[in-house]
Amino acid sequence: MDRWSIGEQESALDLAVSALLEHDIPISASIRAQLAVASEMWGQREALEERIGRCRADGDVSALRLLALADAVPLTGASVSERPELADLLVVPWIRCAVCEQVLGRAHEREPWGGLSFLAARYVLFRPEAPAQAQVFGSTSVWEALTVLASCPGDQPAAHLRLSHPRTSASELDFRG
Numbered sequence: 001m002d003r004w005s006i007g008e009q010e011s012a013l014d015l016a017v018s019a020l021l022e023h024d025i026p027i028s029a030s031i032r033a034q035l036a037v038a039s040e041m042w043g044q045r046e047a048l049e050e051r052i053g054r055c056r057a058d059g060d061v062s063a064l065r066l067l068a069l070a071d072a073v074p075l076t077g078a079s080v081s082e083r084p085e086l087a088d089l090l091v092v093p094w095i096r097c098a099v100c101e102q103v104l105g106r107a108h109e110r111e112p113w114g115g116l117s118f119l120a121a122r123y124v125l126f127r128p129e130a131p132a133q134a135q136v137f138g139s140t141s142v143w144e145a146l147t148v149l150a151s152c153p154g155d156q157p158a159a160h161l162r163l164s165h166p167r168t169s170a171s172e173l174d175f176r177g
């Protein structure tokens, strides 16, 4: 990579991950997923993904799970979606929602030497058992894909805690004193 393309954001992300590891700072599962996606956006995923995976987990209850590299076995595009733009691509399962089992995958082109392209050509949200329902995102829309995954209706315990705010009727007010 041209060294001039390494901008301040990339350096900052590298430093941040190094600091998390050096000081053994626990991070939530959603922060880990966001770090992974940010590293992808800035072309740093291959350099950082192993270290991001090693950061200590803080035991939160977020449903997002960054899959271990060993579990990121590429699938054929045709097996995860019926969309024709994925037909010739290989989809690497990447971030999973533990509630609805939806997976955010990176869809890579296959290089002539058999490996995967450095950059993903598409991103796809899919459930392994429901290829017709997959959502495909463009190469610059990985953050949008993560946002959709993170908005899983099954991952909103706070919604149940939303305080109702009944209108206080005049009869409940006490002006005495």
Ligand SMILES: [Zn+2]
Binding pocket: 063, 097, 098, 099, 100, 101, 102, 149, 152, 153, 154, 155
């Ligand atoms: Zn979900």
